[in-house]
Amino acid sequence: MATLAQQIVNGLVLGALIGLIALGYTMVYGIIKLINFAHGEVFMVGAFGAHFTSAYLLPDAMPWYAALPVLCVAAVAVSVTVAVLMERLAYRPLRDAHSLAPLITALGVSILLQEVVRVFYPGATAPLPFPRVFVDSQLTAGSLIVQWTGVLAVAVSPLLAAALHWYVERSRLGRAMRAVAEDPDTARLMGIDLNRVILATFVLGAVLAGLGAVLYGIHYGQIDTTMGFQNGIFAFTAAVLGGIGSIRGAMLGAFCIGMVKSLAGQYAWGGAQYDYVWVFVLLILVLMFRPQGFLGRLERVRA
């Protein structure tokens, strides 16, 4: 019983973190129908940006309420910069190309970023300890252990998703994003600058990924160059599971995946080494019976 409760807690935390990455996948797909496989790397470079700031720029002793916001700003700045460069240099020139071209480019950008960080970041060939910049203690109830960092992630992630949802539904830019997603040519006739709106979508996704990176770092305590790839796969799966293009779907999918991975790692055949297998089993099952995902809309061919 205590183990079950513990795994549920672990699953919630993982789901919250994956959700922040999944939002970037779903937003970019929603607007330009591109699976940006390099989005996991946007998350990864954010973590390294925060690590760099902490290791080389900040004084050693800083209270967490000062250090945490600084690291968040640093992570977001690095994630956004990389995402903007990615869109401008890699994807924008391929805007009118066959859709396979940007997809393969995304894979290339993903590998490029992993390798650049691995080769040039000091010590990044092995996992690096992430600074403990949040309350480094835990809640205990019997044998159940809940890290405060996990509480933070589970509290903040759905709030950010709700804020994003509100922004997309209510703001002028959000309305423009939905217009571009629905019909880019007609959106242009409304006076919408496609390039600006698409760039803004990448930026929003990167902001969430950067914040997710800091939450991830303080919770798991270490980062490495493959964290973006691994979690990106889960996040992409979460976005598809929830219905790609849907903000609420991405969050729902992420919590499902966190939960399945955590519970299957404990109870299913194969244990923790095979936990990810069950994630994809879930994906296949859902796609068999509901190809559009939980909250997605079926693509209709426009007349």
Place this chain on the structure above:
Amino acid sequence: MLEVNGLSVAYGAIEAVKDVSFTVAEGQVVCLVGANGAGKSTTLRTVSGLLRPRRGEILFRGRPIHHLPAHKVLATGIAHCPEGRKLFATMTVEENLLLGAYLRRDHDIARDAAHVYELFPVLGQRRHQKAGLFSGGEQQMLAIGRAMMARPSLLMFDEPTMGLSPIMIQRIMDTIGVLRDQGTTILMVEQNALAALALSDHGYVIDLGRTTLSGPGRQLLADPRVREAYLG
């Protein structure tokens, strides 16, 4: 106001518009008529910046605009109400109107929306419903309203009566007449040449990508070549 000279537009190797020239004077209703595939829609899409011409020039108030992206063409005062209405079907009536006013930063947007609701009461009553739920005629009203929200000085309509009932066709044509009376210049593309030319100050016949005939609307209506080709 608008001057198109020797326009040629191609999709890859296919030249949809070969040599189209026409002018629209301020305050006029001008109509381009012609068969399906003659290049009328392509011409409008090029004027509004969605397509780039291969040759020729487009001048608006004397300034070339054929190199501008679509959002900048709208900013000069040319709105385009596209073929097939192209509403944002998953968005409400109100959101569609707000998108029409996307470039505006003034405080009269709500008043202009109220004006559209006055003109088309059905839109006002159902302003929070999704545009995709409306009938063809109602959707056309919303498409016109959305284009009006940009406060254009030149409004282009591409097949505004396509698929509508005769009563609705009359209603749409009356509305276009009202817009003209209020000072908006109109450029229209229609297969329904009878209704369109009757309303037009000037008409051009486009055939296989070229402007072949032109004249005042009523004169073209009476022209035996036009009657034979487009009016049956």
